[in-house]
Amino acid sequence: MMNTTMKKPLMKRLRNWTIALIVLIIYVWAFTGFFKNFELKPTALQAAKAIFSGMSHPDWGYVSQPGGEDLLHALLETFNIAVLGTFISAILCVPFAFWAARNMNRYRFVSSAGKIFLSAIRVFPELIMALLFIKAVGLGAFAGVLALGFHSIGMLGKLFGESIEDMDFSAAEALRACGANKFQTLWFAIVPQVMPQFFSYTLYRFEISVRSAAILGMVGAGGIGAPLIFALNAHRWDRVGVILLGIIVMVSIIDLISGAIRKRLV
Amino acid sequence: MNLAKRRVAKLKLSLIILFFILLIWSASKQTGVSLVELFSNLSNMGALLAQMFPPDWSYFNYVTSAMLETIRMAVLGTTFGGIVAIPFALFASRNIVKKGWIAIPFRFVMNLIRTIPELLLAALFVPIFGIGFVSGIFALAVFSFGVIAKLAYESIEAIDKGPLEAMTAVGANKLQWIFLGVIPQVVAPYMSYFLYCFEINVRAATILGYVGAGGIGLYLSRTLGFLQYDRVMSIILYTFVVVLIIDGLSNRIREKLI
Numbered sequence: 366m367m368n369t370t371m372k373k374p375l376m377k378r379l380r381n382w383t384i385a386l387i388v389l390i391i392y393v394w395a396f397t398g399f400f401k402n403f404e405l406k407p408t409a410l411q412a413a414k415a416i417f418s419g420m421s422h423p424d425w426g427y428v429s430q431p432g433g434e435d436l437l438h439a440l441l442e443t444f445n446i447a448v449l450g451t452f453i454s455a456i457l458c459v460p461f462a463f464w465a466a467r468n469m470n471r472y473r474f475v476s477s478a479g480k481i482f483l484s485a486i487r488v489f490p491e492l493i494m495a496l497l498f499i500k501a502v503g504l505g506a507f508a509g510v511l512a513l514g515f516h517s518i519g520m521l522g523k524l525f526g527e528s529i530e531d532m533d534f535s536a537a538e539a540l541r542a543c544g545a546n547k548f549q550t551l552w553f554a555i556v557p558q559v560m561p562q563f564f565s566y567t568l569y570r571f572e573i574s575v576r577s578a579a580i581l582g583m584v585g586a587g588g589i590g591a592p593l594i595f596a597l598n599a600h601r602w603d604r605v606g607v608i609l610l611g612i613i614v615m616v617s618i619i620d621l622i623s624g625a626i627r628k629r630l631v
Numbered sequence: 632m633n634l635a636k637r638r639v640a641k642l643k644l645s646l647i648i649l650f651f652i653l654l655i656w657s658a659s660k661q662t663g664v665s666l667v668e669l670f671s672n673l674s675n676m677g678a679l680l681a682q683m684f685p686p687d688w689s690y691f692n693y694v695t696s697a698m699l700e701t702i703r704m705a706v707l708g709t710t711f712g713g714i715v716a717i718p719f720a721l722f723a724s725r726n727i728v729k730k731g732w733i734a735i736p737f738r739f740v741m742n743l744i745r746t747i748p749e750l751l752l753a754a755l756f757v758p759i760f761g762i763g764f765v766s767g768i769f770a771l772a773v774f775s776f777g778v779i780a781k782l783a784y785e786s787i788e789a790i791d792k793g794p795l796e797a798m799t800a801v802g803a804n805k806l807q808w809i810f811l812g813v814i815p816q817v818v819a820p821y822m823s824y825f826l827y828c829f830e831i832n833v834r835a836a837t838i839l840g841y842v843g844a845g846g847i848g849l850y851l852s853r854t855l856g857f858l859q860y861d862r863v864m865s866i867i868l869y870t871f872v873v874v875l876i877i878d879g880l881s882n883r884i885r886e887k888l889i
Contacts, residue, residue: 395706444658449659484878488834488870489867489871492838492841502672597842
């Protein structure tokens with residue numbers, strides 16, 4: 366009796382062993398490649414020391430300079446890019462969300478196509494998107510805004526679509542039953558239900574967008590990324606340090622505020 | 632709701648809306664948003680997109696080894712990060728470490744690390760480990776550590792206290808308590824976060840090469856530099872297919888886990 370309850374059925378054991386074997390093979394493959402190519406450059410320690418000493422003595426002079434080419438202006442621009450990019454995508458993603466929601470389309474393949482389209486947008490690298498928009502509107506923050514705005518549609522559309530799928534339609538049905546028109550049902554039953562989630566997801570995306578906006582400048586799309594890549598290429602670690610610190614402080618503050626708002630929303 | 636309360640709520644709402652309008656207005660002013668510029672130059676962008684088609688199909692073969700390297704980076708980066716995350720997650724949980732102040736430094740480190748974008752981490756590791764996928768692995772490891780540790784400590788704090796109290800009652804020591812009481816309860820969510828992070832890392836790994844941290848991103852930046860946009864497109868398509876497959880597999884496993 367004891368044995369039969371302790372031992373799992375043969376098929377299940379076989380399956381577990383196969384999974385373990387597959388995982389093992391993946392790791393053997395990954396590690397052999399790692400150790401074959403792993404070599405520390407003789408200069409590695411020196412470089413690490415230089416980076417560490419530079420970062421521990423940040424270039425405070427860069428925080429605020431006359432003329433506006435300084436950390437605070439660049440951070441403000443990054444923030445602005447994130448705000449506008451999120452705003453644009455929050456508006457543009459609504460039709461895509463309805464397209465990708467299973468319960469809004471009669472045929473399954475329509476919503477599946479919407480979902481695939483949204484994941485295609487998500488996979489399309491933001492940096493390439495930024496390069497495309499730089500071709501259209503030139504170097505600068507506007508290209509970053511557009512790149513973020515379009516890229517975020519992928520994620521926001523997916524999240525909104527999922528929250529539409531999870532929606533409870535009894536309130537809408539009740540309103541319709543007592544004679545509300547389409548607009549009234551939308552406004553009084555559907556909008557109040559999805560709004561908190563909608564804002565919460567938008568804020569969440571905003572947190573991510575701030576981080577993205579911080580690196581978009583590496584290809585010339587405005588924000589803190591441009592001075593950062595210059596400092597990195599010039600090995601000016603003291604400046605890299607102060608920029609990194611600036612990014613950390615800005616992102617932390619935004620995360621804190623946005624997290625507090627999101628907690629109250631949902 | 633009485634009238635005064637309703638009026639206050641209305642005032643609050645209009646203030647919030649006003650604040651948003653001001654925020655967006657000032658942001659668009661400072662970033663130089665101009666729809667005229669966008670629409671008058673849309674043809675430039677169209678020309679670039681046109682150059683991307685048809686993709687260079689023969690390039691797929693050429694970049695396959697780089698693609699495998701990208702996946703390898705993601706596997707190893709997630710693994711290293713995930714392993715380091717375990718002790719941190721345990722120390723950051725208030726129900727494991729009874730003294731509240733111990734958790735604070737651990738949480739601080741985790742939050743600090745999560746604020747740094749991966750591409751930036753990679754750019755910092757490249758001068759140390761050299762151009763190549765080792766820098767990418769370390770950048771991804773640091774990033775995954777932040778994500779997994781945070782998600783894991785949140786689920787550790789949400790575990791069922793019952794078994795733990797029972798173990799304490801029969802005299803289990805702290806290690807037994809953790810390995811037999813806490814870990815079994817969080818293995819499934821931990822694996823799920825691990826896979827979730829792996830999905831993010833595959834995506835991130837595809838662009839890390841842009842700053843020299845190995846993988847397919849190296850080819851991406853090279854072809855962009857040489858203006859070979861048909862090859863750029865084939866890299867993007869390749870990435871798309873690989874990411875879709877990995878997301879699909881990982882999603883199915885995660886659904887089974889929870």
